[in-house]
């Protein structure tokens with residue numbers, strides 16, 4: 269069980285914001301933190317890891333990691349941290365990057381195999397692709413046998429196909445080791461696939477909390493199909509207004525009956541009641 273109740277003043281781009289994070293997770297749960305840039309997501313992870321001080325309490329499995337009198341330093345917290353930019357030791361081979369955290373050779377071999385890194389174990393990080401580097405970073409984080417695995421936008425630098433593969437690796441590791449995991453992600457599909465719980469942060473405060481299904485599925489009432497998109501162009505052709513909209517990595521066009529209240533950059537909800545949609549692969 270992870271119990272978090274922390275506060276910290278942050279100097280945001282528009283002045284002071286008070287970060288207030290209060291949530292709990294059962295062992296083995298997977299939490300996604302979402303929210304616009306600068307809302308305080310990374311700071312929450314850094315406070316959990318003990319890399320930053322905050323006011324309040326953090327308890328893991330009944331053990332106090334921090335309260336008004338105690339502050340466990342990062343090396344004493346059973347945390348694995350995976351960063352967006354990998355943060356590998358460039359002068360150490362893949363295998364030594366893992367063993368640096370812990371000289372448990374059996375665990376190292378298990379992780380190299382689970383993450384499909386066996387053939388690459390003697391290579392240096394400079395000779396690896398982004399996806400391979402991130403698998404090494406995940407392996408290194410797990411070498412600490414963490415109770416809590418923290419993932420700060422770990423896949424955002426990778427192309428969409430690789431991203432999906434790495435999501436599978438993360439899920440495999442999370443389940444195999446029964447870790448409690450927290451990921452910062454901007455991708456709804458990633459959150460939906462990985463997380464059991466989701467929290468949305470705005471200006472340092474939790475504004476939404478629930479399952480990814482509750483928070484992300486946009487269908488309501490009699491709608492059968494719905495997604496949210498951004499308007500990238502509005503054009504009139506033969507008195508018909510056509511909106512070009514983007515969602516995820518896709519762009520499509522829809523006819524708009526009344527475009528008076530629409531402008532480029534708006535976030536819109538696109539929905540239909542049709543239930544015989546064609547799905548082709």
Ligand SMILES: Nc1ncnc2c1ncn2[C@@H]1O[C@H](COP(=O)(O)OP(=O)(O)OP(=O)(O)O)[C@@H](O)[C@H]1O
Nearest residue numbers: 277278279280281304305306307308309310311312
């Ligand atoms: N130790 C600190 N003390 C005060 N302010 C900080 C501290 N660390 C970060 N900040 C500020 O707090 C705000 C939130 O930063 P944070 O990195 O947590 O946001 P984020 O939601 O993770 O953003 P992004 O999605 O861009 O990574 C930023 O404006 C940042 O400059």
